[in-house]
Amino acid sequence: MKKQNQILTIPNLMSFFRLCLIPLIIWLYHGKHMYGLAALALVVSGITDVADGYVARHFNMVSDFGKALDPVADKLTQFSMLICLAVRFQWIMVPVVLIFLKEVTTGILKMVVIRKTGVVEGAEWHGKLTTVLLYLTIFIHIVWYDIPKTWSVTLTVVCTAMMVLSFILYGVHNVKMLKSGEK
Secondary structure, three states: OOHHHOOOOHHHHHHHHHHHHHHHHHHHHHHOOOHHHHHHHHHHHHHHHHHHHHHHHHOOOOOHHHHHHHHHHHHHHHHHHHHHHHOOOHHHHHHHHHHHHHHHHHHHHHHHHHHHHOOOOOOOHHHHHHHHHHHHHHHHHHHOOOOOHHHHHHHHHHHHHHHHHHHHHHHHHHHHHHHHOOO
């Protein structure tokens, strides 16, 4: 079996672990109001996100399945936590709606690209920067429970602007790949 077709790899297990952390983080944040532990679990999730990419590249464990699973784990974590925060900060519904639209649209477009070209691509710089900004925004809102509205809105606007830019850049890239029709 070619390495790119492998499913059971250490990086993929780390991504699966991140998926398993989502209910724990939500429970700690909303169920128990243990914001420090919720933030710690989010940091563990972020560390495993960085680690799975490093391990995949460094130990030649990059797989097509991992290229798909990793961003799913990221987006579900981000989406879940943004919804948790939107209960307290109504303006966070803007990135909640945007992340949903962006991921559904981009996901469909990527599936069409994969089907037409056979190419499964990983994240680009703007997607990674968006992920960092999202995690930072979420983390700050969790640990700084009484964050002033100005700071909260500013963080949300910066994060949302980067999401919009990334959405546009991924869209342009995927449309170019479809037009070129590389197989």
